[in-house]
Amino acid sequence: MARKAWAKKKRLIQQARQKNRKRRVAHPERRIKTARPARVFDRWIREVKKIIVRVLPGTAAARWRAGVILIFAAVMMGGLVRPWKRILEEPPLRLWRAYPDAVRGFKQNSKGWEFLLRNGPEIPYSDGLQVTILERMEGADLESILCQAYPFSRVSLPVKPGQEAGRFRNYELLKAAYGATPEEVKKNLVVVDFAGLAVEFNQNNGAAQALHDAAVEIQRDPEAMAYVKRVAGIRLEGARAFKLKRSPNISSWNWRCIEGTRRLSAHSFGIALDLNKTRISKPSYWRWLNPKKYPGGFERVTDLEPVSWPLVEIFEKHGFIWGGKWHHFDTMHFEYRPEFKLMEATGPVHAGGNNAGGGLK
Numbered sequence: 001m002a003r004k005a006w007a008k009k010k011r012l013i014q015q016a017r018q019k020n021r022k023r024r025v026a027h028p029e030r031r032i033k034t035a036r037p038a039r040v041f042d043r044w045i046r047e048v049k050k051i052i053v054r055v056l057p058g059t060a061a062a063r064w065r066a067g068v069i070l071i072f073a074a075v076m077m078g079g080l081v082r083p084w085k086r087i088l089e090e091p092p093l094r095l096w097r098a099y100p101d102a103v104r105g106f107k108q109n110s111k112g113w114e115f116l117l118r119n120g121p122e123i124p125y126s127d128g129l130q131v132t133i134l135e136r137m138e139g140a141d142l143e144s145i146l147c148q149a150y151p152f153s154r155v156s157l158p159v160k161p162g163q164e165a166g167r168f169r170n171y172e173l174l175k176a177a178y179g180a181t182p183e184e185v186k187k188n189l190v191v192v193d194f195a196g197l198a199v200e201f202n203q204n205n206g207a208a209q210a211l212h213d214a215a216v217e218i219q220r221d222p223e224a225m226a227y228v229k230r231v232a233g234i235r236l237e238g239a240r241a242f243k244l245k246r247s248p249n250i251s252s253w254n255w256r257c258i259e260g261t262r263r264l265s266a267h268s269f270g271i272a273l274d275l276n277k278t279r280i281s282k283p284s285y286w287r288w289l290n291p292k293k294y295p296g297g298f299e300r301v302t303d304l305e306p307v308s309w310p311l312v313e314i315f316e317k318h319g320f321i322w323g324g325k326w327h328h329f330d331t332m333h334f335e336y337r338p339e340f341k342l343m344e345a346t347g348p349v350h351a352g353g354n355n356a357g358g359g360l361k
């Protein structure tokens, strides 16, 4: 009796198992519906993989990499890009984007941002001081570098008092980017073919590359090239067939102070180029005025030495600024300052003190 009941129970269990097994095989989608989330995820991965294999060529690993990049790009374009873009437009990060190799990191503390420079020093983004434009010339904190917007257009010359965008330099940042001593800078110099002329420039931070790119474009522009030929003072035709020439009228690297000051010139770092040092007829540098010819001083000058606007615009396109757009003009001077191109869209940074200028001699 007991054995019979046991056999019946066994049969029922077997039938139930069979029934379950049949159901599982017959209705796979039902299984998926009730599956754990991980299984759903696995299926999605399989589907994506199928699409990737169909669409993208190459090895499995390359396909995966390409697929991940595509998905990432799609997500970024789908709205995530805006907040990121805003973060990158923050002034300290704009500066970092202009000098990526010079900055090894950031800190943010109660006083604000702090930049950790490549060669060691940690400097505050803003020193919090209320300074005059004259003091700012002597050495700006990082914030003050961008306190004035550089005008990327054909402005009427000479420009108004107080407009000196680009004359505020942070020497710690420049030293970290290009070299802190003459010996260090010299190691970073390369000779750039500037329309057949040999020009020594710093290879760090994209400076020499930018000069090279500008030179290529200048050679394609008849007006800009005519200006370079005129000021070079030597025949440039066929220069490269033999070797690059040096012009006494064009100078770049020179570890020196700015005339009449104890501040290092941008030329010390191999990031500036003077075109037309000697063959000039009209005022080109505010310190070089002949007092007999211009008794009113540089402030009264209206006839600056003409330069080629296409030349200026090509330089500006490649991250340079032109000294002709300073109230204290220096029309020979072109300087690699990529931060100004990056700030073009967003305008100047409000730094403590007097940004409008005046009072500088």
Ligand SMILES: [Zn+2]
Pocket: 267, 272, 273, 274, 330, 332, 333, 334
């Ligand atoms: Zn210069």
